[in-house]
Amino acid sequence: xxxxxxxxxxxxxxxxxxxxxxxxxxxxxxxxxxxxxxxxxxxxxxxxxxxxxxxxxxxxxxxxxxxxxxxxxxxxxxxxxxxxxxxxxxxxxxxxxxxxxxxxxxxxxxxxxxxxxxxxxxxxxxxxxxxxxxxxxxxxxxxxxxxxxxxxxxxxxxxxxxxxxxxxxxxxxxxxxxxxxxxxxxxxxxxxxxxxxxxxxxxxxxxxxxxxxxxxxxxxxxxxxxxxxxxxxxxxxxxxxxxxxxxxxxxxxxxxxxxxxxxxxxxxxxxxxxxxxxxxxxxxxxxxxxxxx
Amino acid sequence: xxxxxxxxxxxxxxxxxxxxxxxxxxxxxxxxxxxxxxxxxxxxxxxxxxxxxxxxxxxxxxxxxxxxxxxxxxxxxxxxxxxxxxxxxxxxxxxxxxxxxxxxxxxxxxxxxxxxxxxxxxxxxxxxxxxxxxxxxxxxxxxxxxxxxxxxxxxxxxxxxxxxxxxxxxxxxxxxxxxxxxxxxxxxxxxxxxxxxxxxxxxxxxxxxxxxxxxxxxxxxxxxxxxxxxxxxxxxxxxxxxxxxxxxxxxxxxxxxxxxxxxxxxxxxxxxxxxxxxxxxxxxxxxxxxxxxxxxxxxxxxxxxxxxxxxxxxxxxxxxxxxxxxxxxxxxxxxxxxxxxxxxxxxxxxxxxxxxxxxxxxxxxxxxxxxxxxxxxxxxxxxxxxxxxxxxxxxxxxxxxxxxxxxxxxxxxxxxxxxxxxxxxxxxxxxxx
Numbered sequence: 053x054x055x056x057x058x059x060x061x062x063x064x065x066x067x068x069x070x071x072x073x074x075x076x077x078x079x080x081x082x083x084x085x086x087x088x089x090x091x092x093x094x095x096x097x098x099x100x101x102x103x104x105x106x107x108x109x110x111x112x113x114x115x116x117x118x119x120x121x122x123x124x125x126x127x128x129x130x131x132x133x134x135x136x137x138x139x140x141x142x143x144x145x146x147x148x149x150x151x152x153x154x155x156x157x158x159x160x161x162x163x164x165x166x167x168x169x170x171x172x173x174x175x176x177x178x179x180x181x182x183x184x185x186x187x188x189x190x191x192x193x194x195x196x197x198x199x200x201x202x203x204x205x206x207x208x209x210x211x212x213x214x215x216x217x218x219x220x221x222x223x224x225x226x227x228x229x230x231x232x233x234x235x236x237x238x239x240x241x242x243x244x245x246x247x248x249x250x251x252x253x254x255x256x257x258x259x260x261x262x263x264x265x266x267x268x269x270x271x272x273x274x275x276x277x278x279x280x281x282x283x284x285x286x287x288x289x290x291x292x293x294x295x296x297x298x299x300x301x302x303x304x305x306x307x308x309x310x311x312x313x314x315x316x317x318x319x320x321x322x323x324x325x326x327x328x329x330x331x332x333x334x335x336x337x338x339x340x341x342x343x344x345x
Numbered sequence: 346x347x348x349x350x351x352x353x354x355x356x357x358x359x360x361x362x363x364x365x366x367x368x369x370x371x372x373x374x375x376x377x378x379x380x381x382x383x384x385x386x387x388x389x390x391x392x393x394x395x396x397x398x399x400x401x402x403x404x405x406x407x408x409x410x411x412x413x414x415x416x417x418x419x420x421x422x423x424x425x426x427x428x429x430x431x432x433x434x435x436x437x438x439x440x441x442x443x444x445x446x447x448x449x450x451x452x453x454x455x456x457x458x459x460x461x462x463x464x465x466x467x468x469x470x471x472x473x474x475x476x477x478x479x480x481x482x483x484x485x486x487x488x489x490x491x492x493x494x495x496x497x498x499x500x501x502x503x504x505x506x507x508x509x510x511x512x513x514x515x516x517x518x519x520x521x522x523x524x525x526x527x528x529x530x531x532x533x534x535x536x537x538x539x540x541x542x543x544x545x546x547x548x549x550x551x552x553x554x555x556x557x558x559x560x561x562x563x564x565x566x567x568x569x570x571x572x573x574x575x576x577x578x579x580x581x582x583x584x585x586x587x588x589x590x591x592x593x594x595x596x597x598x599x600x601x602x603x604x605x606x607x608x609x610x611x612x613x614x615x616x617x618x619x620x621x622x623x624x625x626x627x628x629x630x631x632x633x634x635x636x637x638x639x640x641x642x643x644x645x646x647x648x649x650x651x652x653x654x655x656x657x658x659x660x661x662x663x664x665x666x667x668x669x670x671x672x673x674x675x676x677x678x679x680x681x682x683x684x685x686x687x688x689x690x691x692x693x694x695x696x697x698x699x700x701x702x703x704x705x706x707x708x709x710x711x712x713x714x715x716x717x718x719x720x721x722x723x724x725x726x727x728x729x730x731x732x733x734x735x736x737x738x739x740x741x742x743x744x745x746x747x748x749x750x751x752x753x754x755x756x757x758x759x760x761x762x763x764x765x766x767x768x769x770x771x772x773x774x775x776x777x778x
Contacts, residue, residue, distance in 0.1 A: 099451040100432045101655055185593030186533065186603065206593045209756050295543045309423050310743045311775070312447065314430065 092319035098312055111319035121320075124303040125327075131219060131290075131299055132283040138223035140275055143230025148264070150231075151238040161235075168228035176292045179221060183207040214296040221289060226282075230275050237271045238264070277335065284328060300324060376408065378663045381435030383414040383428075385421050391683045398679060402670045409663045422447075429453055434653040436664040442478040442647050442726075445488035446739035449481065455654045456486040458665050462652075463487050466672045466692070474724035475691035478647045480734045482567075489649025490672050491691040493681045496645040496720050497549060497615040499537075499634040500622075505610035517554070517582055517638045520611070524589035527610050536589030538603040538612035542596040543752035548727070548742065549644045550613045551751045553635075555579040556642035556725040562747070562772075563728055567735045569776055571769050580754055580761045587755035594756055616717060619686035619710065628709040633716055635723060642725040647691055674698055686710065690718060737776055744775040 092111055094104040115121050150161060167175065182189050191204035208214050245263045254262065265272075287301030298306075300320070308317030386395055392415060399411045414435050416424045422444055428434045434453060448454050468476065475491045499514065506512065506523065514520045524536025540550040555561070560575035591603055597614075604612035605621055611634075612618070622631050635641050650671060652664045670676060674694035678701045681688045685706035690696045696718050701707060707714050727747075728738025741747070750768040753759045 096430075097451050098426055098429045098448075099453050099654075100430060102452060184599070186591050186599060186608070204592065206756065209594050306745075309426060310745065311740070312426060312451075312743075314426075 088318045089322055091315055092322050094315045096314040096318075098314070104315075107315065111316045112323070114316060115320055115323060120298070121303065124298050124300045127215070127298060128284060128286075128300040131215070131222075131286070131297075132280055134219045135222040135226065135283050136276055136279045138219065139227040139279060140230045140272070142223060143227040143275075144234050144268075144272075146227065147231050147234035147238055148260075150235060164231060165228040167225050172225075172288055173292065175221075175225060176289065179217075179293065180208070183217065185209075208294040209296065211296045214294040218290050218293055218297050221293060222283065222286070225289070226279065229279070233271050233275050234268060237268045241267045277332065281328065281332075285324070377410045378408060378659045379410040379412055380437060380660050380663045380667065381412045381414050382437045382667065383416060383424075383435040384439040385416060385418045386439075386683065387415045387417050394679055394683050398671065398676055401676075402667060405670070406663075406666060409666065411667060429653075432655075436653055436656055436660050437667055438651050438653060439492070440489055440649060440651050442488070442649065443739055443742055445479065445649060445651060446734070446736050447743070448651070449488050450736050450739060453654055454488050455652045455656065455661065456481060456488065458652045458661060459488065459490055459668075460486045462490045462665060462668050462672060465669055466490065470692050470694050472691055472693065472718070472721040474643075474645065474721035475647050477729065477732065477734070478645070478724065478726065479649050480732070482734055482736050484732055484734075489647075489651035490668055491647045491649045492671065492677055493688040494645055494647040494691045494721075495616045495687060495689055496643050496717060496724070497553070497613065498643055498720065499636065500604060500612050500614055500618055501632045501634060502604070502607070502610045503630050503632050505607070513632055514611070514634050515637060517557075517636065520634075520636065521582075521586055521589075523611060524586060528589040533608065535591050535603065535609045536611065537586065538595065538600040538609045538614070539583075539587055539590040539755075540595055540597075540600055540613060541587055541590065541752055541755040542594040543745070543748045544596060545742070545748065546597055546600075547751040548747040551579070551583055551747065552725075552727050553613075553642045553644050554583055554638075556727070557636045557638045557640055558582075559639050561727060561730055562741055563730055563735050563738065565731045565733065567730075567733070567737065569769065569772055571772065572765055577761055577765065580750070580765065583751065584754045584761060590755075592756075594752060615687075616689055617684070617687040620684065620706065623686055623706045623709055628713075629711075631710075631713070633713060633720070635720060640725075641723040643720045643723040644726065645721060645724040648688075675700070689721075691721070740775050741772055744772065746771045746775070 091104075093106060093108060095107045095110075096104045146164060150157065150164070154160075181187075183191070185191065185204055185206060188204075188207075190207070194200040195202070195204050205213060207217060241263065245267075246259055249259045249263055285301055286299060287305060290297050290299050291302050291305065304317055304320045304324075307313050307320060382399070384395065386392060392413075395413065395415075399413065403409065403411060425434070425438070425440075425444070425448065429448075429451070440448065445454065449456070463471070463476070471491060475494055476487070478494075479487045479489050479491055481488060499520065501513065501523075505527070509526055511523050511526065512519075514523055520537065526536070527534060528536040540546040555576060558575045558579045560573055560579050562569065562571050564570040591599060591608070593599075595603075600612050600614055601618060601621070603609045604614065604618065605625070619628075619631075622628060635643050650668045652661065652668060656664060671680065672692075674692065675698065677690070677692055678695045678698040681690050681695055682701065682704055685704045690701065695701055696715075710717075726738075728735045728741065746768045749771075750764050753764045753767075754761050757764075
């Protein structure tokens with residue numbers, strides 16, 4: 053009886069202590085989310101003194117019947133897959149290469165993460181200048197020095213080359229994140245495992261497959277999941293680099309702020325949330341993020 | 346004890362939540378009326394000028410306090426939307442004529458308060474062209490009190506033109522002829538720096554050619570009227586002229602750089618090219634021409650001060666007094682001289698002001714300064730038809746259909762007719778809403 057009473061009061065205390073953070077969470081996460089869902093059913097004017105008109109599912113139907121939305125969705129999925137795969141593989145390769153002692157290793161590591169820690173805007177301007185049609189260094193090298201092309205390609209004006217460039221930019225910009233994560237876990241792998249594998253006559257690929265891959269699996273899955281979420285919602289990098297690649301972030305921005313259609317914009321974010329939610333649930337079901345099973 | 350603690354925490358959290366929700370609606374504690382003033386002058390030197398003006402105003406009006414909200418230009422409109430939506434729009438806002446239309450559409454502007462200010466300042470003192478840009482659709486009221494502006498036209502390098510025995514371009518044909526003479530693609534020399542980017546700059550530049558050929562986007566009834574022979578003619582001309590410009594999407598940076606480094610003898614740009622020209626000591630070598638075919642068309646924009654709707658009486662009064670104060674000739678002059686040469690006077694009293702005339706940049710351009718000020722009378726913009734400033738033009742511009750069209754026929758090398766049809770279709774969809 054006594055213990056039961058004590059348990060009860062413990063639970064109360066726990067609740068009391070949890071309450072502030074719980075309330076804050078409700079205020080900062082749940083409230084905007086519910087408000088967002090609510091707005092998605094309205095034709096919402098910017099002026100809050102004008103009454104919003106309830107339109108039911110119209111915003112959702114408009115989006116789901118808009119070819120542009122599906123085009124953006126397709127581009128975004130391709131963009132996400134390519135950049136996540138590219139930055140992860142590249143990050144892993146560099147991490148494996150760096151996971152050995154050599155001179156100036158610390159300096160080299162700091163240089164590697166430079167693209168990740170520099171603010172987007174300065175990197176984007178640098179890229180825009182590099183690929184500038186008039187005085188860009190790429191066109192200078194390719195055209196005037198190496199004579200690879202007679203007339204300089206319009207890098208950011210052609211949808212295909214623009215897409216490839218934004219993918220390349222994202223891989224280059226974000227691979228250090230994967231690199232840091234992989235390097236940390238690689239350093240925890242016991243060297244004796246590799247030695248044992250070597251004694252058994254394993255090739256480099258077999259060593260990677262049997263020793264490295266299982267060991268880094270938890271980090272690999274986390275890196276992929278997080279990077280995929282971040283890339284799926286990407287806006288700034290692509291928006292500032294070119295206007296020829298309409299990923300979903302840009303489609304959303306154009307709808308919300310160019311047309312001031314807040315209801316429609318909210319419904320897009322609800323749809324995006326549902327898509328991402330399904331993808332994450334499926335991936336969680338298929339793979340255990342803790343890597344234990 | 347726990348219960349007590351729990352209720353205490355609850356009260357605290359509620360208090361925090363309520364303060365967060367209450368926001369910063371301009372309040373009047375300590376007997377003073379506080380109003381917010383949102384503007385885009387974030388640079389230190391500009392802020393210093395505005396701080397001085399605000400301090401002067403507060404000295405003259407002891408019961409009013411001005412809280413400044415400087416916002417970067419890039420996120421300015423987004424900020425207006427979010428602030429308006431949460432009911433926290435500042436009392437006084439600096440706003441361009443296009444966005445004023447968007448705000449007016451959502452009834453965010455107190456037009457009667459603005460009109461009273463314009464009456465007080467004196468309608469006749471404003472340049473007619475500047476004032477008509479701020480007129481409402483019914484022509485009876487104004488969406489903001491103009492404070493400064495800029496105009497856009499063709500700048501030409503006098504020496505370069507003279508070296509080939511050419512004179513100031515007066516017509517479409519002249520411009521094309523000069524552009525042809527100077528284009529030498531092999532040596533990366535071009536005839537004219539022309540905006541071709543898929544962005545507002547191209548719409549503004551192209552509008553000058555379209556309007557000088559009497560082609561507007563809307564007709565006098567406010568209906569979409571884009572697929573006309575005049576519009577096709579203007580588009581075809583622009584497409585031809587773009588053959589003599591730098592390859593790719595040219596935005597402000599490319600156009601300005603090309604003109605400043607001598608790659609081109611002509612550039613379509615705003616008066617904001619003048620400060621750089623002055624810095625390089627080439628003020629006497631630049632000329633200003635206006636595209637002319639059936640009529641003359643200068644593109645221009647006006648930056649105005651507007652008052653948001655739904656204010657309490659004391660705040661409205663304070664806002665009106667503040668805008669009136671800033672619209673005094675000497676204060677408008679101080680505002681315009683924050684970027685001499687770039688920002689242009691919209692009020693004749695500023696042009697006549699001794700401080701303005703004594704400014705070294707303004708003086709350096711001599712007669713050109715007067716020529717530019719006078720060009721306000723030739724201002725024509727899309728959506729302004731027979732003195733009616735149609736609100737829906739705000740949606741047309743926001744849709745980005747015109748820049749897409751201009752970019753498509755120039756950089757994309759697409760057919761004028763089919764691109765025009767595409768633009769018409771997307772604009773029809775936009776205007777249907």
